[in-house]
Structure formats: structure tokens, C-alpha cells
Amino acid sequence: MSMPTTPVTPLAADDGGLYQRDRTWHPPALAPGYKSTTLRAPRNALLSLPATKSELTGPVFGHDALQPLDNDLIHNFSADGGGAIGQRLIVYGQVLDENARPVRGTLLEFWQANAAGRYRHKREGYTAPLDPNFGGCGRAITDENGHYHFRTIKPGAYPWPNGPNDWRPAHIHFSIFGHAFAQRLITQMYFEGDPMIWQDPIALAIPDRAAVEQLIARLDRHNTTPMDALAYRFDIVLRGRRSTLFENRPEGN
Numbered sequence: 001m002s003m004p005t006t007p008v009t010p011l012a013a014d015d016g017g018l019y020q021r022d023r024t025w026h027p028p029a030l031a032p033g034y035k036s037t038t039l040r041a042p043r044n045a046l047l048s049l050p051a052t053k054s055e056l057t058g059p060v061f062g063h064d065a066l067q068p069l070d071n072d073l074i075h076n077f078s079a080d081g082g083g084a085i086g087q088r089l090i091v092y093g094q095v096l097d098e099n100a101r102p103v104r105g106t107l108l109e110f111w112q113a114n115a116a117g118r119y120r121h122k123r124e125g126y127t128a129p130l131d132p133n134f135g136g137c138g139r140a141i142t143d144e145n146g147h148y149h150f151r152t153i154k155p156g157a158y159p160w161p162n163g164p165n166d167w168r169p170a171h172i173h174f175s176i177f178g179h180a181f182a183q184r185l186i187t188q189m190y191f192e193g194d195p196m197i198w199q200d201p202i203a204l205a206i207p208d209r210a211a212v213e214q215l216i217a218r219l220d221r222h223n224t225t226p227m228d229a230l231a232y233r234f235d236i237v238l239r240g241r242r243s244t245l246f247e248n249r250p251e252g253n
């Protein structure tokens with residue numbers, strides 16, 4: 001005989017509880033058009049593992065460890081000071097919580113292909129050339145109002161071994177750290193107006209078009225630097241019903 005259970009009423013978000021993530025906002029773990037999901041999608045029910053104390057309290061990074069060029073991908077790998085080849089951009093935005101409050105002191109890391117679409121990686125298989133002055137990664141910390149910015153060049157589209165001839169749209173990968181390693185979130189940013197977004201098996205695995213739209217940075221002509229760089233704005237919402245879609249947290253946060 002089963003005992004009657006008392007229903008648990010979750011705390012309302014205004015009372016300190018968390019908004020439930022909208023699960024339909026995220027792609028299914030198994031999306032056959034995105035080939036590698038067929039191998040990595042769980043085949044058994046998920047288990048919930050509580051975070052250990054060291055995962056929550058362990059050292060993450062030193063805020064004072066950032067170097068002046070860490071948020072300048074045009075120059076942070078340049079041997080001769082000449083800078084990376086490509087269309088120069090400023091990417092900026094705000095990191096927000098589910099109530100649109102800014103999140104300060106958050107470490108952002110970003111990595112991307114060069115202007116030709118080539119990564120600096122030993123397993124890279126694309127024939128496009130490397131740029132000797134472009135490393136492809138950088139980092140920044142949000143300020144008191146949750147704002148971040150960095151300078152880079154526009155990455156090229158690149159082919160990848162998914163279907164017989166699939167290409168990724170131009171994109172920048174983002175990692176966002178909270179106050180512990182266990183709070184790391186990962187996502188991708190796309191560029192407004194790129195038709196290849198809507199042919200991308202990874203973007204098409206996301207069921208809700210509005211969730212894809214939230215990953216698209218908007219061209220912002222008001223923040224360009226004349227004769228130097230275009231500007232794109234990309235805001236990141238860490239959690240809640242309309243959280244930015246994070247690749248490593250499809251189960252919610």
C-alpha cells in the first residue's frame with residue numbers, strides 16, 4: 001500500500017526559487033540530422049548527480065589573470081603586431097539572469113575559426129589556410145553591469161564531416177563560467193542575415209525558431225568604429241524560461 005504524498009509547491013521565482021527551463025526550447029539529445037548525436041545521445045534514463053563540495057567551491061580562475069590583449073583576437077596571437085586577416089568586428093553584449101538582471105564578474109571564453117573558416121587544431125581537415133597572426137581564442141570578464149566586449153575578425157564558414165556536404169555557418173563558440181567549474185555553460189553565436197544558419201544541421205536540431213534567433217548576434221551600426229570595425233551585439237541569458245540555449249545543459253539548470 002502506498003503512502004499518500006504531500007505535493008511540493010515549488011518556490012515562485014520572486015520568492016527565491018528558480019524558473020523552470022522550458023524543455024521544448026532545447027533540441028532533443030538525439031537529432032539524426034546532426035550525426036554525432038546518434039552516438040552520444042543517452043540510451044537510458046538520466047541520473048541526477050549532486051555536485052560535490054569541491055566542484056562548487058574549488059578555484060576557478062583569477063580575475064586578475066587576464067592580459068590586456070585577451071579580448072583582442074586580432075592581435076593576441078600576432079607575432080609581428082600586424083594583426084589577423086579578416087573583416088574586423090567588435091562583439092559585445094550583456095550577461096543576464098532569468099530576471100534580466102546583469103551578471104557581473106563572469107568569465108567568458110570564446111573561440112572561432114579564422115577568416116577562411118580554418119581552426120588552429122591538429123585534427124582540422126579543411127583545406128583553407130591558417131593565418132599565422134590568428135590564434136582563434138580569447139576571454140573577457142563582465143563588468144559591474146554585466147557587459148563584455150572583444151575585438152576579432154569575422155570567422156568563415158567551414159565544411160564538416162556530418163552529411164556528404166554540410167557546412168557550418170559563421171559562428172563563435174562561447175563558454176561562460178559562473179563561480180565554479182560545475183557552472184560552465186557553452187553555446188554558439190551566429191551572425192544576423194546569414195542564410196547558412198537555416199541550412200545548418202546543428203541549428204536545425206533546435207525545434208523552436210525563436211531559440212535559434214536568440215543565438216544570432218545583431219548588427220549594430222551605432223557601435224561600429226569608423227574605418228575599423230563593424231559591431232555585433234550578443235546578449236546571453238543564463239537560465240530561466242527563455243535561457244540562451246546551452247549545448248552542455250540540455251537538461252536544464
Ligand SMILES: [Fe+2]
Pocket residue numbers: 113168171173
Ligand atoms: Fe566551430
